[in-house]
Amino acid sequence: MIIEKFRNNFKKNIFKKFIFFGQNITYGSRISGLTKDIEKIKNTKIYNTQNSENSLVGFGLGLMLNNKNSIYFAKQLDFMLLAFDHFVNTYNYILFRKKIGSFSIITYIVDSGYEGPQSRLHNLQEFSSLSYVDCNYLVFPEDIKINLRKIRQKTFKIYCISQRHARSYFNPTLIRHFKKKDIFQYKKGKSGTIISIGFASYKAYELIQSKKLDVDFYVITNPIQKIPNQILKKIINGKYLYIFDDSRSKVKKLDYIFEYIKTRNKNFKIKTFFRDENISKLYVNNDNYILKI
Amino acid sequence: MNLNKKILTFAFQSRKFQLQVNKNIIDGKIKLPVHLAFGHEFVSALVRSFFLMSKDSLFLTHRNIHYTSIFSKNSRKIYQNFLLNKIQSFNTLGSMNYFDEKTSIKYTSSILGNNLSVAAGFAEGNKSSKSIVYCVVGDGAIEEGSFYETLLLSKSLGLRIVFILENNNFSMATTIKQRRFDMNIKKLSQSIGIKYYYFKRKDIISNVKKYRKIITNTREADDPVVLEFQILTLGSYKDGDNKINYHHGPMKLGINNAYVYNNDSDILYLMNKKLSQ
Numbered sequence: 001m002i003i004e005k006f007r008n009n010f011k012k013n014i015f016k017k018f019i020f021f022g023q024n025i026t027y028g029s030r031i032s033g034l035t036k037d038i039e040k041i042k043n044t045k046i047y048n049t050q051n052s053e054n055s056l057v058g059f060g061l062g063l064m065l066n067n068k069n070s071i072y073f074a075k076q077l078d079f080m081l082l083a084f085d086h087f088v089n090t091y092n093y094i095l096f097r098k099k100i101g102s103f104s105i106i107t108y109i110v111d112s113g114y115e116g117p118q119s120r121l122h123n124l125q126e127f128s129s130l131s132y133v134d135c136n137y138l139v140f141p142e143d144i145k146i147n148l149r150k151i152r153q154k155t156f157k158i159y160c161i162s163q164r165h166a167r168s169y170f171n172p173t174l175i176r177h178f179k180k181k182d183i184f185q186y187k188k189g190k191s192g193t194i195i196s197i198g199f200a201s202y203k204a205y206e207l208i209q210s211k212k213l214d215v216d217f218y219v220i221t222n223p224i225q226k227i228p229n230q231i232l233k234k235i236i237n238g239k240y241l242y243i244f245d246d247s248r249s250k251v252k253k254l255d256y257i258f259e260y261i262k263t264r265n266k267n268f269k270i271k272t273f274f275r276d277e278n279i280s281k282l283y284v285n286n287d288n289y290i291l292k293i
Numbered sequence: 294m295n296l297n298k299k300i301l302t303f304a305f306q307s308r309k310f311q312l313q314v315n316k317n318i319i320d321g322k323i324k325l326p327v328h329l330a331f332g333h334e335f336v337s338a339l340v341r342s343f344f345l346m347s348k349d350s351l352f353l354t355h356r357n358i359h360y361t362s363i364f365s366k367n368s369r370k371i372y373q374n375f376l377l378n379k380i381q382s383f384n385t386l387g388s389m390n391y392f393d394e395k396t397s398i399k400y401t402s403s404i405l406g407n408n409l410s411v412a413a414g415f416a417e418g419n420k421s422s423k424s425i426v427y428c429v430v431g432d433g434a435i436e437e438g439s440f441y442e443t444l445l446l447s448k449s450l451g452l453r454i455v456f457i458l459e460n461n462n463f464s465m466a467t468t469i470k471q472r473r474f475d476m477n478i479k480k481l482s483q484s485i486g487i488k489y490y491y492f493k494r495k496d497i498i499s500n501v502k503k504y505r506k507i508i509t510n511t512r513e514a515d516d517p518v519v520l521e522f523q524i525l526t527l528g529s530y531k532d533g534d535n536k537i538n539y540h541h542g543p544m545k546l547g548i549n550n551a552y553v554y555n556n557d558s559d560i561l562y563l564m565n566k567k568l569s570q
Contacts, residue, residue: 019417047450049446049449050442050446052410052438052442052446054410054438054439054442055409055410055413055442055443055446056410057410058407058409058410058413058414058439058443059414059417059446060414061411061414062400062410062411062413062415062416062417063414063415063417064414065399065400065411065414065415066399066414066415066419067418070414085404085407086407086411089403089404089407090400090402090407090411093386093392093400093401093402094400096386096392096394097394101418
């Protein structure tokens with residue numbers, strides 16, 4: 001399961017004196033299994049805390065300012081809206097300091113649907129763009145393994161897991177990792193290219209498998225990273241490009257690809273699979289957007 | 294140097310620094326926002342006098358010049374860089390987010406209540422030492438939810454934080470009475486199990502004694518404490534029939550004025566009268 005792969009890789013990247021904190025991390029479901037067995041990680045400090053999201057993010061940044069390493073486990077990304085002041089103001093002050101610690105927030109994105117307005121918040125792009133925080137989708141076991149290594153870096157990261165797919169079994173083989181771009185290639189093919197952002201990768205991968213598509217398949221785990229030119233050049237040599245993005249963001253970060261391709265080949269076939277932006281359908285998380293393929 | 298003289302020296306040092314900055318603003322040499330703090334010098338001088346520079350840390354608000362002027366050795370140099378002819382080439386965070394890598398001032402914030410939880414995180418990281426984290430807030434910032442949240446967090450985690458509440462009765466141009474119910478900070482603090490002390494503006498001598506005792510005890514405890522100081526910010530102006538005591542802009546003062554007013558309404562005048570005896 002994705003969540004198990006996360007837990008195993010997480011433990012490997014923790015060194016001593018890390019501080020873990022968050023609500024419900026040592027009781028009950030332990031945030032739907034996110035912090036299961038966290039007490040077994042040796043030489044760390046754990047605080048099961050009060051429900052004060054804004055102050056807990058400030059607390060983590062205060063530790064970071066004091067050159068200490070910490071991780072805040074939060075129930076879901078929309079709770080972090082309460083802490084945006086810290087993402088923008090506090091973090092961008094701390095960046096001036098020469099000696100700082102590592103701070104990460106690990107949370108779910110509630111993409112399972114039917115949670116009302118909370119389901120609306122599947123917008124990691126905006127979080128990343130406004131704050132300059134290093135935001136990462138944790139998608140398949142191989143990219144999870146690589147992205148979690150960044151926990152040790154002395155920076156501020158947000159990691160998100162899909163609530164809908166946390167207990168799914170996906171394990172595609174990694175072909176290539178474009179290091180600086182957080183782009184992962186999971187399939188090689190000749191007929192076309194599929195690029196997916198974050199959790200849309202699950203659906204894209206299922207389609208590739210079921211329809212036996214002979215495509216290059218790239219997964220973007222950092223929502224604001226740009227596709228390198230070497231990939232773009234390769235795309236226009238194929239027959240088509242499909243782009244998958246199941247986020248709720250109106251800011252389509254891959255728009256620049258259209259421009260790149262259309263100026264070079266007007267007849268190139270690009271299809272996008274975005275969520276229905278009709279406001280009445282925004283709260284429901286069915287996959288109708290993808291069935292057209 | 295005896296304690297009273299030490300406190301007075303710091304207070305005058307802070308005033309002198311502010312007068313120079315005040316003049317630069319009047320002369321149009323500084324354009325970025327500086328929140329002067331004439332009338333706040335007693336509390337900053339008091340904090341400075343019992344502060345262990347090698348151990349303790351300070352978390353400030355946008356109105357921080359009364360601290361930066363006596364805590365940061367580079368304050369003169371940094372303020373020089375705020376001058377119009379230098380600012381273009383200087384990578385600055387300004388006065389409200391005062392930044393000096395080599396000082397005990399670890400953080401300053403222009404956002405009300407923002408520094409509270411950051412101070413808490415820093416204090417958690419300092420738990421093993423006998424150091425104190427001082428976190429300054431105003432009577433406006435305590436209206437933010439983060440004040441309550443951080444008090445609760447500090448008490449729950451046993452953090453050694455001294456919350457310095459500078460109550461000047463104003464948030465921008467509005468008095469406490471004009472904007473909210475006059476809540477009881479003592480009861481609020483006590484409801485979370487946190488000790489609270491009030492420092493009346495005119496009780497200079499007893500305030501010094503009381504403060505010394507509190508800091509001595511706090512250094513040995515694993516607990517936060519709230520200290521509320523009554524402040525009269527100098528630099529009033531008229532808004533219709535209302536007299537506004539909140540001071541943001543410069544005052545018509547020369548750089549050789551020791552006092553803004555030659556009476557007890559100026560804390561420096563009052564301090565000199567009481568502490569010089």
